[in-house]
Amino acid sequence: MSAEKRQVSISIGTILKTIIVLLVLGFLWLIKDVLALLFVAIILSAAFDPMVDYLHQKKIPRALSVLGIYVIFLSLVAGAIFLLAGPVVQQVKNIAYDADTAHFYQKIEEGLQNLNQIGLKEGETQKAQGLSVLTNSLSKATSGIFSFVVSLFGGVISFFIILVITFYLVAEEDGMKRFIRNIVPWQHQPYAMQLINKIQNRMGYWLRGQLFLSLIVFSLVYLGLSILGVKYALILALVAGLFEIIPYLGPLMSAIPAVFFAFAESPSKALMVVGLYFLIQQAENHLIVPKVMGKSVGLNPIVVILSILIGARIGGAVGAILAVPVATALSVYFEELVETKTQAENRLE
Numbered sequence: 001m002s003a004e005k006r007q008v009s010i011s012i013g014t015i016l017k018t019i020i021v022l023l024v025l026g027f028l029w030l031i032k033d034v035l036a037l038l039f040v041a042i043i044l045s046a047a048f049d050p051m052v053d054y055l056h057q058k059k060i061p062r063a064l065s066v067l068g069i070y071v072i073f074l075s076l077v078a079g080a081i082f083l084l085a086g087p088v089v090q091q092v093k094n095i096a097y098d099a100d101t102a103h104f105y106q107k108i109e110e111g112l113q114n115l116n117q118i119g120l121k122e123g124e125t126q127k128a129q130g131l132s133v134l135t136n137s138l139s140k141a142t143s144g145i146f147s148f149v150v151s152l153f154g155g156v157i158s159f160f161i162i163l164v165i166t167f168y169l170v171a172e173e174d175g176m177k178r179f180i181r182n183i184v185p186w187q188h189q190p191y192a193m194q195l196i197n198k199i200q201n202r203m204g205y206w207l208r209g210q211l212f213l214s215l216i217v218f219s220l221v222y223l224g225l226s227i228l229g230v231k232y233a234l235i236l237a238l239v240a241g242l243f244e245i246i247p248y249l250g251p252l253m254s255a256i257p258a259v260f261f262a263f264a265e266s267p268s269k270a271l272m273v274v275g276l277y278f279l280i281q282q283a284e285n286h287l288i289v290p291k292v293m294g295k296s297v298g299l300n301p302i303v304v305i306l307s308i309l310i311g312a313r314i315g316g317a318v319g320a321i322l323a324v325p326v327a328t329a330l331s332v333y334f335e336e337l338v339e340t341k342t343q344a345e346n347r348l349e
Contacts, residue, residue, distance in 0.1 A: 036318055037158055041165035043325050046204035048170050063171040070163065084234065091235045199332045203325055214241040216288055217251075217280065221258075224276040228269060230262050245324060246308060247301040251281050299327055 048069055055065035177193055184192045218241030225233035236258045243250035255277040263270035311323025
């Protein structure tokens with residue numbers, strides 16, 4: 001059988017549609033910062049909506065409920081900044097100073113000598129000298145953390161824009177659904193409403209659970225390190241709370257600097273810090289997470305890690321923060337596609 005020649009004809013309409021899609025994608029890329037603000041507002045509205053619905057059932061107007069939540073939320077943020085900003089900045093400066101002084105190196109050397117005294121072979125202790133590499137880069141790392149904190153809380157204008165958008169989305173009953181009706185063709189609105197409702201619920205559970213989980217881990221780490229007398233307990237606890245967003249790797253990454261600073265004081269204290277983080281991790285996995293994140297359907301850990309890396313590459317710190325909610329929304333969308341396809345196949349059978 002001779003091979004048939006196949007001709008592929010591309011119509012002008014197809015070319016125009018492709019060009020339009022590319023132009024739209026390019027435009028969305030240009031306004032990605034604005035879209036990020038809108039997406040943060042959607043996430044916050046998903047978190048606030050259940051509380052506003054509850055207060056609305058108690059005959060409290062939605063607008064007044066949102067304002068009350070804002071007052072409480074901003075008071076907590078202002079109080080946290082007032083209490084933590086000064087000590088955090090001072091501890092960051094102290095870390096950078098200690099990393100540049102001979103006294104800090106002396107502490108590390110004394111720790112290595114103590115390991116020799118308890119019978120560790122010299123060849124093995126030489127491997128530990130790689131800690132000096134970590135010490136050399138510590139100053140840069142701490143300045144990076146400081147820059148991240150400053151950039152996170154420095155966008156005052158963007159922050160208030162987000163609050164305004166969130167207010168309008170939550171203050172009006174079904175505000176999100178009305179917003180969707182204005183941008184989605186009427187024939188696709190029922191499907192879009194169902195999808196948005198699922199995404200809102202998933203994001204709301206995730207955000208509330210993640211904030212509570214980070215707060216618990218921060219408190220436990222700060223309390224434990226303070227009891228053990230580890231220097232820079234506050235900044236180390238903040239790192240532990242922030243890194244909770246990264247599954248599996250986050251707790252390990254936050255434990256490394258704590259063990260390092262404890263080792264600079266004594267090897268025995270470093271072992272106690274390892275035990276502390278291990279106990280907190282076990283309590284988190286078996287007690288805290290099932291209670292706090294029970295209604296939040298989690299993503300695959302690899303998906304979360306890849307999402308954070310991609311988000312950080314595209315949008316820096318803001319991209320890393322938004323990566324998991326975006327991945328959550330996409331997972332809901334693909335789950336809905338699979339469910340719709342399955343239902344269609346069942347009807348055909």
